[in-house]
Every structure is written in structure tokens, then in C-alpha cells.
Amino acid sequence: MGLRENAAAAAGRALTAEEHDRPNEELPPGEDFTPAPDPMADYEPGDDEPEMVPVHLAWLRVRREIRAIAKNAEYNERGTRYNYRAADTVVQCFGPVTLKHGVNVLSHRVETVYGSKQTKSGSTMRECSVTVTYHITGPKGDVLVVQSAGEALDTSDKSTTKAQTVALRNLLLNNGLIPTNDRDPDADRIERGIEAPARTPESYRDEILDKKTSPGRLQQISYELGSLRMLGRKVQNETGEWETLDDLGRRIYGERTGGGA
Structure with a gap:
């Protein structure tokens, strides 16, 4: 069976008389077209061979x-x-x-x-x-x-x-997506934060009023109080009057820098 016969048979029909008489210019005379066999057509994996699954599934199994x-x-x-x-x-x-x-x-x-x-x-x-x-x-x-x-x-x-x-x-x-299984470096910081006792408004007041506290540290205290939402907490200042930590810190900062808050 030649190339045309193979194509017609695959289409489920027979060649016409005109197709029979048409010269075959694609192949040398006397040569028929034979499709190459599929090397994997009859393959069955053995005991030591990998299972024939799609690549995305095989890669998942590797992971x-x-x-x-x-x-x-x-x-x-x-x-x-x-x-x-x-x-x-x-x-x-x-x-x-x-x-x-x-x-x-x-x-x-x-x-x-x-x-x-x-x-x-x-x-x-x-x-x-x-x-x-x-x-x-x-x-x-x-x-x-x-x-x-x-x-x-x-x-x-x-x-x-x-x-x-x-x-x-x-x-x-x-x-x-291979992890290291190392301990999260932030975990230690979180644990120390939980174990350390929470600072009270009075402890911040005492640090603000301490003459050894630098203006730079006063600024850091302001940031800490802001993150803790404690700027509005009232404490008794050095004269016994009630004052918010924010106002106290700004006043002391201005006094130690010689300017405004």
C-alpha cells in the first residue's frame, strides 16, 4: 500500500480513479511511506523503572x-x-x-x-x-x-x-521550594519579647526624668511609646502634677537641647 492509499485508509475512504492515475512526485518510484514506530508504544515500566506520569507529577514526587x-x-x-x-x-x-x-x-x-x-x-x-x-x-x-x-x-x-x-x-x-528547617531568626526576638516584663508608664517616666538620659534616647523613647500606644498615658511628673508621657518627653527634650520639642 502506497502513501495515497495509507492516507485514504486513515480517512476511511478509498482512492478515486483520478487519484490512482496521478503521479507520485513526493517519493521516488517504487518506495512506499511507512510511519516510524513509536518507541514508547509498548513500553511497560519494570520494578526498577519510574512510573510513567506527567512531568509536573514526577517533580512533585521529587519534592x-x-x-x-x-x-x-x-x-x-x-x-x-x-x-x-x-x-x-x-x-x-x-x-x-x-x-x-x-x-x-x-x-x-x-x-x-x-x-x-x-x-x-x-x-x-x-x-x-x-x-x-x-x-x-x-x-x-x-x-x-x-x-x-x-x-x-x-x-x-x-x-x-x-x-x-x-x-x-x-x-x-x-x-x-526546599526549606532549611533552620529556626526562624525572628522567633528568638519574639520569645524574648514575650518573656521580658512589659514596661510600665512609670518606668518610662523615670527614664525620661533621669538626667543621664540623652536627647537621642528621649527620641527613641518617643518612638517606643508611639508603637506601644502609650504617648497619651498620664503620669505624675517631677512636681507631682499629672502629665502625659508625650508632653513630658517633649518638655524634657526641649530643656536638654536648649530649644523646642
């Missing part, structure tokens, strides 16, 4: 298994010290899980921008900023297209490689 990646690496150079999540650690966490679920993370396009910076010692460092377009491919071959950026400095020829490594780390962490 479920990688619950958190802690900041276990430490940077301590030139007086700067901090903890971070190293690229090797991130890849080691994602690598086995993406294999398990049939997910590939492939760089599709890399856009680079180069520059140079001088160090304090006078040497020149090559700076590279990259924007990488990635294809996250699922077990069925469907694709998520995502982008990530990275930048790096190096004294030799490794700035491009380093920048792409940073971009890959950012891609996996950001698109995986």
Missing part, C-alpha cells in the same frame, strides 16, 4: 522526598563568616531522587555576561553572570521550561563553570 536541606557548609574568609547550602550537597540530595522518578534536569540555553574586578591585592578577577534555561523532563518525555541565574568570580578560567553551578543550585532549591 515530597526532599523535605529539607540544611545549611551545613561554612564560608569563613576575609573576615566574613556564614553558613550556606553547598551546590554539591544539593545535587547529591536531588540526584538519586530524580533518577528514581525518571526526571532529567538539562541545561538548554546559557546566556553569559562577563566583567572584571580588582581585588585589594591588585589581582584581576573575572566575573561571570549567567542566565540558564533548563528543561525538566519527566518519564513520559514532557518538559517543564524554567530559568535560573547565577554569578561567580574567579582568578582563572572557572568563573563560567562556577556561575552555572550556582544557577543549578538555585534552580533546584527555588523550584523545589
